[in-house]
Amino acid sequence: MFKKDNIKAGEVVEYEIDINTDVPTKKLPHTGVIKETVKNVVNVGNHTFNITVRYDVKVEDNAQPIMQVTKTNITNPTLDQLIDKKEMSTKERLKEAESKVKQEAEVKAKQEAEKNGLPEVTAAELADPAMNGLTDHVKKMKVALAKKFGITSFSMFRAGDDGTGHGHNTGMSVDFMVPVGSAKGDELAEYITKNMKELGVYYVIWKQRFYMPQHNIYGLANTWNLMPDRGGVTANHYDHVHVSFVK
Incomplete structure (x- = not known):
């Protein structure tokens, strides 16, 4: 028996009680109970006791092997346990959220590419040093x-x-260099103007x-407007399609 006046605050007290019984109350197939287990929480004054009474079972002769099941329940978790559990849960949620955002971004990028009929772009292609100075979006495009x-x-x-x-x-x-006045340049320019x-x-x-989707110094929006002659094939953009992207 415990005397509560002899127990200090915060002190952990453990005790074990053996219960010998001829009539097992939790008998498994082909077993007999030697010691029984009972778990309980008892509050005495300002003290909380997690009481565990353990029991053992013996396997009878010629019995089949028995699966052992262990179940752990924290009936009175400490503050440290709750903090550790909360921190772990927060980290897991952040990791899961980051993974979800990444997956959604990849799916969206793939859907946009498929929608516009563009091939997939790999990380190795984006790492090409020749594209240094370009924004991430411009590199991809x-x-x-x-x-x-x-x-x-x-x-x-x-x-x-x-x-x-x-x-x-x-x-x-980016200037996409093409043969002078070529059909390839026409195709690229047309594709871009339809998917700006x-x-x-x-x-x-x-x-x-x-061509610009708004009124500009050369003319109306969504229309090919003639530019002043700059005096040469390259200056007048006959050997390349110049594409400027948004910020």
Whole structure:
């Protein structure tokens, strides 16, 4: 028996009681009870006791092996246990949330690519040092459009501002080099003008013409507007399609 006046606050007291019985109350098949187990929580004054009474079973002769099942229940968890459980739960939730966001982003990117008919872009392709200076979005679009239309020559990040804030010096423009006045250039330019919002394109220049989804210095929105003659094939964009992307 315990005397509560002799127990200090915070002190853990454990005791074991053996219960010998001829009539087992929790008998398993082909077993006999030697010692029984009882778990209980007892409050005495300001003290809480987790009381455990254990029991053993013996396997009878010629009995089959018995599966042993262990179940642990914390009936009176300590503050430290609750804190550890909360921290673990928070970390797991954050990890799960990050994984979910990543998966959703990958699915969305794949859906957008499929929707626009663009091929998938790999991490290795995005790591090409030739694209240094370009924004992440421009890198992805440059690779995808190049693969779709079989273009292998480009002019990308370089000095010189076009006055829009979306030029080559900002990392938001790419010149896709094509044969002069070619059908490949026409196909690329047409594809881009039909999918400007989905591709995140700001404006396009091809064959001395300027296309933008809003009114601009060259003319009306969503229309090929003629540009002034700059005096050469390259300057007038006959050997490349210039694409500027949004920020």
